[in-house]
Amino acid sequence: MSRALLEVKDLSVHFPVRRGWFEREQRWLRAVDGVSFTIQEGRTLGLVGESGCGKSTTARAIVGLNTPTAGEIHFAGKRMADLDGPALREARRGMQMVFQDPYSSLDPRMMLGDIIAEPLRAHRVYRSRTEERKRVAVLMDQVGLATSMSGRYPHELSGGQRQRAGIARALALKPRLVIADEPVSALDMSIRAQIINLLGELQDELSIAYLFIAHDLAVVRHTCDEVVVMYLGRIVERAPRERLFTAAEHPYTQALLDAVLPPRPMRDRRSLPLLGDVPSPVDPPSGCAFHPRCAHAVEECRVETPGLEARSHDHEVACHLTPDEWRGSDRRGADA
Amino acid sequence: MLDVRNLKTYFSTDEGEVRAVDGVSFAIARGEILCLVGESGCGKSVTAMSLLGLVPSPPGRVVAGEVLLAPEQEGGDGASALDLRKASESELRQVRGRRIAMIFQDPMTSLNPYLTVGVQLTEVLEVHMRMRGEPARERAAQMLTSVGISDAEQRLNDYPHEMSGGIRQRVMIAMALLCEPDVLIADEPTTALDVTIQAQILALIRQLQEGTGLGVLLITHDLGVVANMADRVAVMYAGRIVEQGPVEAIFDDPKHPYTAGLLRSLPQLSGPCETLPVIPGLPPPAGSTERGCSFAPRCDRVMDRCWQQDPPTVRWGSGRHVVCHLDDIATEDGERR
Numbered sequence: 001m002s003r004a005l006l007e008v009k010d011l012s013v014h015f016p017v018r019r020g021w022f023e024r025e026q027r028w029l030r031a032v033d034g035v036s037f038t039i040q041e042g043r044t045l046g047l048v049g050e051s052g053c054g055k056s057t058t059a060r061a062i063v064g065l066n067t068p069t070a071g072e073i074h075f076a077g078k079r080m081a082d083l084d085g086p087a088l089r090e091a092r093r094g095m096q097m098v099f100q101d102p103y104s105s106l107d108p109r110m111m112l113g114d115i116i117a118e119p120l121r122a123h124r125v126y127r128s129r130t131e132e133r134k135r136v137a138v139l140m141d142q143v144g145l146a147t148s149m150s151g152r153y154p155h156e157l158s159g160g161q162r163q164r165a166g167i168a169r170a171l172a173l174k175p176r177l178v179i180a181d182e183p184v185s186a187l188d189m190s191i192r193a194q195i196i197n198l199l200g201e202l203q204d205e206l207s208i209a210y211l212f213i214a215h216d217l218a219v220v221r222h223t224c225d226e227v228v229v230m231y232l233g234r235i236v237e238r239a240p241r242e243r244l245f246t247a248a249e250h251p252y253t254q255a256l257l258d259a260v261l262p263p264r265p266m267r268d269r270r271s272l273p274l275l276g277d278v279p280s281p282v283d284p285p286s287g288c289a290f291h292p293r294c295a296h297a298v299e300e301c302r303v304e305t306p307g308l309e310a311r312s313h314d315h316e317v318a319c320h321l322t323p324d325e326w327r328g329s330d331r332r333g334a335d336a
Numbered sequence: 337m338l339d340v341r342n343l344k345t346y347f348s349t350d351e352g353e354v355r356a357v358d359g360v361s362f363a364i365a366r367g368e369i370l371c372l373v374g375e376s377g378c379g380k381s382v383t384a385m386s387l388l389g390l391v392p393s394p395p396g397r398v399v400a401g402e403v404l405l406a407p408e409q410e411g412g413d414g415a416s417a418l419d420l421r422k423a424s425e426s427e428l429r430q431v432r433g434r435r436i437a438m439i440f441q442d443p444m445t446s447l448n449p450y451l452t453v454g455v456q457l458t459e460v461l462e463v464h465m466r467m468r469g470e471p472a473r474e475r476a477a478q479m480l481t482s483v484g485i486s487d488a489e490q491r492l493n494d495y496p497h498e499m500s501g502g503i504r505q506r507v508m509i510a511m512a513l514l515c516e517p518d519v520l521i522a523d524e525p526t527t528a529l530d531v532t533i534q535a536q537i538l539a540l541i542r543q544l545q546e547g548t549g550l551g552v553l554l555i556t557h558d559l560g561v562v563a564n565m566a567d568r569v570a571v572m573y574a575g576r577i578v579e580q581g582p583v584e585a586i587f588d589d590p591k592h593p594y595t596a597g598l599l600r601s602l603p604q605l606s607g608p609c610e611t612l613p614v615i616p617g618l619p620p621p622a623g624s625t626e627r628g629c630s631f632a633p634r635c636d637r638v639m640d641r642c643w644q645q646d647p648p649t650v651r652w653g654s655g656r657h658v659v660c661h662l663d664d665i666a667t668e669d670g671e672r673r
Contacts, residue, residue, distance in 0.1 A: 050530040050531075050532060050533075051530055158618050159376070160618060161618075188375040188376055188557065188619065189375055189557060189558075189559065189598055189601070189602070190375060190597070190598060190601060190614070190615040190619065190634075191375075191618070192601075192603075193601035193602070193603070193612040193613070193614045193615075194614045194616075196603065196612055197611050197612055197614060200611065215530060215531060216531070216603075217531075217605065218602070218603040218604050218605050219603050221603065221604075221605060221609060222603040222609055222612065241609075245605060245606075255532060256531065256532065257605065258535075259531040259532045259534065259535040260531060260560065260605055261534075261535070261538075261558070261560030261561055261563065261564045262560060262563065262564075262604065262605060262606075263559040263560050263562075263563050263587065263599060263602050263604070264563050264587055265563045265564070265566070265583045265584050265587050265588075266563070266564070274532040274535070274536070275536070277500045277502055277503070277533065278530075
């Protein structure tokens, strides 16, 4: 029986923005607006959406890089906001991040071995250098880097090797949760599959839980047990993997799925891509934030914001319509 | 329309000469989309730069090959093809932007942040078409409308930073197509965009290209983009094209082990969801292989001769060719050369 490792409850992160020099009124950018989800021990939750949907801000709030405006984050049974000093340090050890571009997240002047050892030193894990070196060797082996490479600098490594180093550093403190923000999107095609497989093997071996942030749904399908879809700071759909990929219930999820280009030539494929851009989170549309781009929007969508409601025990959707109501009805033609 | 033969571009570095593009040949017919696909460092962007004489020199140098651009009038009786490699700088300037236009991955770096979009669009018309003032502005607005930008008149006064990434890429496409070029070179035009915006931009390129005779060289690393856009595909690895042919043939029956391995390793939206079959190792820097096949260290079907001899080119009538030693490739109706 798995237990909840991370619980995010009604998380909101708002940033103050000022429009002009003389504007007095304080405006807010609602980057994350009432987001809740749970990650079980050893499981993977995918967080997907277009850029600006708030997925990275959510991740940064979880590790404490952004201060939540409202809401709670519980990690391993403890409320993060209650912790300070050594207890907070201890909790933070348990969650580590892997970033998209390993080049900008690795210090170019440090050698690989030191980069991986740095978190161990920061937390004074080992007293002797010998023990530390042993641990670094184990970590390098786990992520598929030859120990002989520990004297190399980041610029001497390929993109895939740098990402392996980033993963090794994240694993150094034996975290229970790894937050991976677009970990494979900057990598080459033939390397992407290698890193996806590596993350899977590490999970089996070390029973780490992942919060996997990605925009590529095909990658998400290969890595995640459950998927949360975000749009403009809110969750629009949450479902187990197979359900999301076979029976999506939010038109936005369906649009994201339709936008994935399958690696198969299909000359007749002319499905209408989603129109328009993501609107500004400073000035979100009324009602359902997705309605201006939704091909199926009705009057109610313009007026009332749909809440996230359970469609089955593990499937939640924030939409006024059921798939039966919106599938096959494209109102774009009728409106024009 | 554009016929590239045995193009070689070398760079001199501290570690010696790097053969970034090492004998690349392809042709783009009128109204055709050719996708040049490969991983970073395989030489696909250098190939594009070489076509237009844009390789920074030094350290780069186009050392061999022909880049033949068909004459402007259809039929082309009288005038012969222009070899861009032999063309003078002023002839090249006439070709760039006017007959061959180029768009890049990040429109922010190719648009001038200090000038409004309108100024930048009309400048192109002035340089190439000697069109000024109100007619130029009208033409620019009309072009913006045709790439799906609403309130085009208004948008001409905007600066690049006031636009989203998707709109900026539309502006770049509008700018590229202003002079009705014969060939569009698009280097990773959607890589920096969200998937939904990517779908919009790709649909736009296809819509603008269909029925106009515009030939497109689309450079990408994304096989999904290739499958949905290409008429023909050229797969590049370490400075060379290892497989080329019609898009259906490449995807339905990949013959080169590299192409086959890549297609197997792709995460997909359907089918089994288990460990992905990977190509082990890393792509080598272009042109680093002295002898034999540059894919040999990663190939699951490698044989002794792959290390020693350059692989032969096997050709089929359909315009398909594969550069590989494997015997079963040649035993079909391909002709070995």
